[in-house]
Amino acid sequence: MVEKVRVRATLNGEPVDFLVAPYVSLLDTLRDELGLTGTKEGCNDGNCGACTVNLDGRIVDSCCVLGAEIDGSTVETIEGMAEPGQLHPLQQAFLEEAALQCGICTPGFLISAKALLEKDPHPSEHDIRFWLAGNLCRCTGYDKIVKAVQKVADSA
Amino acid sequence: MHPFEYVRAKSVDEAVAALAKHGERARPFAGGTDALVMARAGRWELDALVDIKHIPETNILELGSSEFRHGAAVPCYKVYESPEISAAFPGLVDSASIIGGIQIQSRAGLGGNLCNASPSGDGICALIVHNTTCVIAGPNGKREVASEDFCTGPGRSVIGNGEMLVELKIPTPKKGFGAAYQRFTPRNEMDIAVAGVASSVQLDGNTIVSARVALAAVGPTPILSTAGDSLAGKEATADNISAAAQIASSEATPISDMRGTAEQRTHLVGVLARRTLERAVERARENN
Secondary structure, rough: OOEEEEEEEEEEEEEEEEEOOOOOEEEHHHHHHHHOOOOOOOOOOOOOOOOEEOOOOEEHHHHEHHHHOOOEEEEHHHHHHOOOOOHHHHHHHHHHOOOOOOOOOOOHHHHHHHHHHOOOOOOOOHHHHHHHHOOOOOOOOOHHHHHHHHHHHOOO | OOOOOOEEEEOHHHHHHHHHHHHHHEEEEEEOOHHHHHHHHHOOOOEEEEEOOHHHHHOOEOOOEEEEEEOOOOOOHHHHOOOOHHOHHHHHHHHHOOOOHHHHHOOOOOOHHHHOOOOOOOOHHHHHHHOOOOEEEEEEEEEEEEHHHHHEEEEOOOOOOEEEEEEEEOOOOOOOOEEEEEEEEEOOOOOOOOOEEEEEEEOOOOOEEEEEEEOOOOOOEEEEEEEEHHHOOOOHHHHHHHHHHHHHHHOOOOOOEOOOOOOHHHHHHHHHHHHHHHHHHHHHHHOO
């Protein structure tokens, strides 16, 4: 019997303190233990980026991180992207540019794009496409997503 | 998935003790981008994953005048985001910047890429042509293995039960050294090499003092080709480089699979060997 481990971290700006089985991914920890189902499971093996979260300032695939690993860390998920009742400029631009269809990949794209614009407020189209290469979308053909990110970059 | 413990080791000794306790049912764990996938897929049945990211030695990233020390848990982005390291090692940047996407590069590193021992590992050939030495710790102390001897088969390496990679020791390039890695993939990013080649040269004027050429995805392990040796003492001319590329191509032992045929891979190795040698020579001339 493998015992659960205690994890204390900062999640979307709030302290969290919880128990999790040591073999459970951060993705499943967020969704099943902490009730934050905004982060999506796509491939569950580090290819599609649907489960992207920000861990200590870097974007990661949360399926390839253990929940137990975030002890002492800071995590941001899609739930923390904007104030309640409001939209982040990227979320607004995704709506305006129709940069989503089924929506499964969208939280991952938004978390990735936010990290890009924080690092580089005015990326080129090439920079955007390169940065978002770790996020797969099977609906949009990417152009609308790239345009939405460009729209926010241009208005910054 | 078989339930396993998570051990956050604070020292090499603590990590080795935890690994030795569980034998083949424990693995070192850094970026997790291979380890967690293997565990979930049932390819590895584990009782423990030993996190080596909180150990000072595995995080070392130190560019000295004669040696670059790269800890086993250093993620890819730290190589290409460091102005100092990326200027000294463009050949390593070639690899570190194409291992997965940005999410993967936040966690995965050249050390784990080597330990995963995939024949197509984008980092391994670059390490080989940089004459990298691998420092391994185990229950009997430390030992060193040349990077070209590290991989022993697909997914297999010299790392035994209770052992872990601690760091990579890479000679700091002298004037006239250049290296490059290129791969062929249908997609520019987030893809696995159909074939890849890394090359390095040490020039004295226009004479190649020494060269190394290593081949990815065309054999059960990355291959150190004799193409590099064939260039020693020769001028860095297009004809000599083409002849060496032919040798590299002839030493590829690829299989046909869903990514490409053996014939295509053999051809690609020749093209990539020529291009990476040319790029390595260009970089060597810039570094003078």
